[in-house]
Amino acid sequence: YLTMVRMHCPGKGISRSSLPFKRTPPSWVKATTQEVSDLICKLAKKGMTPSQIGVMLRDSYGIAQVSNLTGSKMLRILKANGLAPDLPEDLYHLIKKAVSVRKHLERNRKDRDAKYRLILIESRIHRLVRYYK
Numbered sequence: 205y206l207t208m209v210r211m212h213c214p215g216k217g218i219s220r221s222s223l224p225f226k227r228t229p230p231s232w233v234k235a236t237t238q239e240v241s242d243l244i245c246k247l248a249k250k251g252m253t254p255s256q257i258g259v260m261l262r263d264s265y266g267i268a269q270v271s272n273l274t275g276s277k278m279l280r281i282l283k284a285n286g287l288a289p290d291l292p293e294d295l296y297h298l299i300k301k302a303v304s305v306r307k308h309l310e311r312n313r314k315d316r317d318a319k320y321r322l323i324l325i326e327s328r329i330h331r332l333v334r335y336y337k
Contacts, residue, residue: 229273248287
């Protein structure tokens, strides 16, 4: 896996849950590929983000990995049906955070820590924009 490294903290942690070695769907999943694709599209039309859809599928339907069941990743299914978000999710949330910090700085001009954190957030935004170009 190639992931973006941490930028603004000294931590080197890579702890995360590991995916199962087998790439076949588990025995308890009875849903077909078409049913899962339709379900993903239905949830996306309701306005859910891809990560919210993944949590919903995992918790309510027992589908841990969409790609094991369908053979393609969730975002590719959404793109094929024209339901993919305009902005990537991680970039959207960073922009949202930067806007809220800016709004805070308008009210609290002397908050130097917030000003510094805004610079860090914006540098992460610029880095992601470069990645997605």
